[in-house]
Amino acid sequence: MSSACEVNFDGLVGPTHNYGGLSAGNVASQCNSQLCSNPRQAAQQGLAKMKLLMDLGLPQGVIAPQERPDLASLRRLGFSGSDAQVIAQAAEQAMPLLVACSSASSMWTANAATVSPSADTLDGRVHFTAANLNCKFHRSIEHPTTSRLLAAMFADPTYFAHHPALPAEAQFGDEGAANHSRFCRDYGAPGVELFVYGRSALDARYSAPQRYPARQTLEASQAVARLHGLSDDALVFAQQSPLVIDQGVFHNDVIAVGNGELLLYHQDAFVHSSKVLDELRDKLAARGGELQAICVPREAISVADAVRSYLFNSQLLSLPDGDGLLLVPQECQEQEKVWRYVQHLADAGGPINRVQAVDLKQSMQNGGGPACLRLRVALKSDELAAVNPGVLLTPLLYQQLSAWVAKHYRDRLCEEDLADPQLLIECRTALDELTQILKLGAVYPFQLAE
Ligand code: SUG
Numbered sequence: 001m002s003s004a005c006e007v008n009f010d011g012l013v014g015p016t017h018n019y020g021g022l023s024a025g026n027v028a029s030q031c032n033s034q035l036c037s038n039p040r041q042a043a044q045q046g047l048a049k050m051k052l053l054m055d056l057g058l059p060q061g062v063i064a065p066q067e068r069p070d071l072a073s074l075r076r077l078g079f080s081g082s083d084a085q086v087i088a089q090a091a092e093q094a095m096p097l098l099v100a101c102s103s104a105s106s107m108w109t110a111n112a113a114t115v116s117p118s119a120d121t122l123d124g125r126v127h128f129t130a131a132n133l134n135c136k137f138h139r140s141i142e143h144p145t146t147s148r149l150l151a152a153m154f155a156d157p158t159y160f161a162h163h164p165a166l167p168a169e170a171q172f173g174d175e176g177a178a179n180h181s182r183f184c185r186d187y188g189a190p191g192v193e194l195f196v197y198g199r200s201a202l203d204a205r206y207s208a209p210q211r212y213p214a215r216q217t218l219e220a221s222q223a224v225a226r227l228h229g230l231s232d233d234a235l236v237f238a239q240q241s242p243l244v245i246d247q248g249v250f251h252n253d254v255i256a257v258g259n260g261e262l263l264l265y266h267q268d269a270f271v272h273s274s275k276v277l278d279e280l281r282d283k284l285a286a287r288g289g290e291l292q293a294i295c296v297p298r299e300a301i302s303v304a305d306a307v308r309s310y311l312f313n314s315q316l317l318s319l320p321d322g323d324g325l326l327l328v329p330q331e332c333q334e335q336e337k338v339w340r341y342v343q344h345l346a347d348a349g350g351p352i353n354r355v356q357a358v359d360l361k362q363s364m365q366n367g368g369g370p371a372c373l374r375l376r377v378a379l380k381s382d383e384l385a386a387v388n389p390g391v392l393l394t395p396l397l398y399q400q401l402s403a404w405v406a407k408h409y410r411d412r413l414c415e416e417d418l419a420d421p422q423l424l425i426e427c428r429t430a431l432d433e434l435t436q437i438l439k440l441g442a443v444y445p446f447q448l449a450e
Contacts, residue, residue: 003381004119004188006259007059008315008374009153009391010050011112012401012434013043014065014104015427018413019366022100022138025212027248027307028367035365039104040409042362046107046373047405049358051398052327057320059384060393062401063109063153063375064434066145067444069102069424073141084421091419100138102418108368109375110178110253111139112146114224117182117378118159119190122229125161126383128154129224131176132165135215140168148443154377156386163227166220171201174220177375178251179240181258183280185289187378192283194236195221196252196270198245207271209242215250216240233286236279239271248307253371255306259316262324262351263293266312268303292351300341309338313369316352325354329369333357390439400437404430 021033054060069090071083077097079086090098106112116127130147133139143165154160166172179198184191198214200206208214218237225235240252244266249255256265261284263277270276273295281291296311306312308331315327326346332338346355358370379387408430410417417423428446435443442448 004186004378005059005384006187006376006378007061007384008053008376009061009063009109010046010374011063011107011109012065013039013046013107013363014068015039015409015430016068016102016413016418016423017042017104017107017362018102018415018418020099020103020138022103023136023250023367025245025248025250026367028365032365034415036412036414038362038411039413040405040411043405043409044402045360045362047398047401049360049370049373050393052358053317054393054398056317056325058317061387061391062393062438063112063391064149064431064438064440064443065104066106066142067431067446068104068427069098069418070141071424072445073101074098083424087419087421087424095415098418099415101141103138105139106142106146107363108372110372111176112142112375113150113176114180115177115375115377116193116228116230117187117191118380118383119188120182120193120228120230120234122231123161125159126154126377126379127161127163127228129163129227130165131174132168132172133175134168134170135173135175135213145444149440152440152443153388153391155388159383159386166223171217172220172223173215173217174224175215175251178253178372179216179221181256181263182378183258183261183263183284183289183291185261185287188380189289190234190287192234192236192280192287193225193230194238194258194280195225196238196240197221198240198242206239207242209245211246212248212250214242214245233283236276236283238276241268241271244268244303247303249303250367253313254310255312257312257314257316257371260318261289261292262316263291264296264312264316264352265293266296266301266303266306267298294345294350296341301338305335305338309335310364310369311338311342313371315370315374323354324351325356326352327370328355328357329364330357330359330361331364388439390437397437404434404437
């Protein structure tokens with residue numbers, strides 16, 4: 001019996017969820033730019049996924065959204081006056097900046113931070129490094145609030161260590177857990193952490209994509225591993241293929257997913273696949289685990305199919321009854337070839353024996369599938385007991401959050417609506433109430449300022 005578990009902390013979609021076309025290199029974000037969104041439905045779809053995991057008997061947590069539009073960022077960019085005047089000036093003079101400062105992108109909590117469980121770290125604490133996300137302006141403004149939220153959720157320094165985001169330089173581009181997977185025999189056992197990077201900032205011998213940005217650098221991954229006190233025998237660094245980045249694979253979790261001893265990856269995911277696999281296998285074996293690697297060949301699923309269906313952005317879940325569930329986005333079901341492949345996978349007698357599809361269309365249209373919406377934290381029982389209980393999903397909390405969304409969220413948001421100063425008031429009113437529901441204390445700029 002394991003005394004440790006993995007908790008998925010999902011980002012609750014914020015009231016300003018919209019399609020701003022903000023992420024070059026993220027095909028869905030680019031294609032759906034200017035569509036009108038439905039924030040209420042987006043939040044409901046996210047909550048339904050959280051409930052599904054809870055109902056499957058898995059511990060589930062919630063990460064609160066952020067204040068948007070981000071007035072502090074708009075003021076830093078020179079807009080001034082009352083809050084309403086700041087928004088009006090930005091709308092008139094620089095709409096793209098208002099759109100960026102209004103993004104609800106913190107919902108994709110796989111990018112919130114990198115997390116190393118206590119079994120892997122030198123000081124035996126769970127380590128968190130907030131991601132600087134400095135490849136995209138709209139995401140680079142997330143980490144100060146993310147850090148305050150994580151500190152309010154994982155407050156006890158006996159168990160939890162928090163590191164601020166890496167320096168805000170392209171050299172240290174860090175996208176958090178979306179480029180990080182942990183392999184282990186069980187969640188409480190020492191594991192091997194795989195850090196995937198897109199380029200090296202300092203070493204010109206590494207290849208790099210030509211068309212789209214490589215958001216994660218080797219130097220950032222190495223810094224996070226040092227901060228977390230991970231030893232060399234618990235670490236593998238792997239370069240993501242620049243060719244797949246240029247086809248829209250902007251994070252490793254769009255082309256590979258791991259859990260426990262299992263890695264499901266695309267044939268074209270890494271630059272040196274066999275070397276990566278060998279190192280992972282050997283290091284995991286030294287820690288008592290046996291790597292099970294499933295390679296999806298390009299003949300079965302092309303990179304374009306992977307990007308379109310988001311197959312690899314599924315959640316791989318170990319259910320309490322021992323089943324291995326692949327929780328895929330509904331878009332996989334809609335593509336015959338992909339759906340046939342996952343059915344075959346589940347029937348093959350391997351570690352994945354169940355497949356279920358979830359509707360996350362609102363998030364998917366911005367390039368955020370099931371795995372993007374969650375930050376995994378493996379916790380031993382005493383660590384779980386130290387987590388702020390207000391953020392752990394229960395049937396009651398699910399009901400409260402559903403009612404909160406129904407009360408505060410609009411069901412339609414188009415670009416021109418972002419200029420409405422009332423939206424900020426709605427967002428602040430909602431978040432003020434949410435901090436009480438989730439027992440977070442003052443975590444938002446508007447609360448801290450008062
Ligand atoms: O950073 N989309 C996010 C999607 C993040 C997905 N996360 C993981 N793969 N883990 C991004 O590109 C689009 C927002 C817009 O265009 O309005 C956006 O930010």
